[in-house]
Amino acid sequence: xxxxxxxxxxxxxxxxxxxxxxxxxxxxxxxxxxxxxxxxxxxxxxxxxxxxxxxxxxxxxxxxxxxxxxxxxxxxxxxxxxxxxxxxxxxxxxxxxxxxxxxxxxxxxxxxxxxxxxxxxxxxxxxxxxxxxxxxxxxxxxxxxxxxxxxxxxxxxxxxxxxxxxxxxxxxxxxxxxxxxxxxxxxxxxxxxxxxxxxxxxxxxxxxxxxxxxxxxxxxxxxxxxxxxxxxxxxxxxxxxxxxxxxxxxxxxxxxxxxxxxxxxxxxxxxxxxxxxxxxxxxxxxxxxxxxxxxxxxxxxxxxxxxxxxxxxxxxxx
Numbered sequence: 591x592x593x594x595x596x597x598x599x600x601x602x603x604x605x606x607x608x609x610x611x612x613x614x615x616x617x618x619x620x621x622x623x624x625x626x627x628x629x630x631x632x633x634x635x636x637x638x639x640x641x642x643x644x645x646x647x648x649x650x651x652x653x654x655x656x657x658x659x660x661x662x663x664x665x666x667x668x669x670x671x672x673x674x675x676x677x678x679x680x681x682x683x684x685x686x687x688x689x690x691x692x693x694x695x696x697x698x699x700x701x702x703x704x705x706x707x708x709x710x711x712x713x714x715x716x717x718x719x720x721x722x723x724x725x726x727x728x729x730x731x732x733x734x735x736x737x738x739x740x741x742x743x744x745x746x747x748x749x750x751x752x753x754x755x756x757x758x759x760x761x762x763x764x765x766x767x768x769x770x771x772x773x774x775x776x777x778x779x780x781x782x783x784x785x786x787x788x789x790x791x792x793x794x795x796x797x798x799x800x801x802x803x804x805x806x807x808x809x810x811x812x813x814x815x816x817x818x819x820x821x822x823x824x825x826x827x828x829x830x831x832x833x834x835x836x837x838x839x840x841x842x843x844x845x846x847x848x849x850x851x852x853x854x855x856x857x858x859x860x861x862x863x864x865x866x867x868x869x870x871x872x873x874x875x876x877x878x879x880x881x882x883x884x885x886x887x888x889x890x891x892x893x894x895x896x897x898x899x900x901x902x903x904x905x906x907x908x
Contacts, residue, residue, distance in 0.1 A: 858884025
């Protein structure tokens, strides 16, 4: 009975029918019926084709196309995540598509099978495709969240760097402004002192100091001393005339000249006079010491007596 049932089922599946055979005469030693013979039916059940327009063929092609797209999407999202280096959490970033691929292979092989046997295979591929698509969607969502977190972190870090750079620039600008203000105040103070020194008449020329004063000299003697020192700086006679004019204006070449307002002292009107101690301890009484210091000052600040004289004429101090 089991064998007979399977035979009938196969006949129904492949589209063949049983044709009755002529019966043999009954006897005690022979069967009462002959085995049935198989013949192909004129109208076999349709099979699935690659171009068929029947519903089953269309469903098969659609399911296989969806499966292929799902596998490609799973490979792509895994590659994108790996390349980005982003942290998508404690989750496997490679989608297992083995069940889907196996189901798709079975369905592909079933294209030449009778159509009634195919829908269950198609449904299996569709289910596995949906499972893979779900995993891909989950990874895609985690990837987008990771990108958003990274973008926020980068924006925050960028804003922090910009704020730090701005604060540093503001601090530098404030320091530069303070330094400029201090320099301007110092220059203004110096200019005011120099102008005060220049505008206050110098003390009357004192009589020539006796030899015991240690270097005191008359204006003429002081000029002779200065002229003798010009060669030390490589200056010529033209520079001497500028020097005479400059120190005539400042002190009248009097080594004891003092500005009572500012305290400037001596032939070069050093402010304060004690600056001249670098040229000698006798700076208060020795014209030569004062002249040596004054020439050094002119050389260092203006480069020549004529340059110092031009400055003095322009601003009334040097």
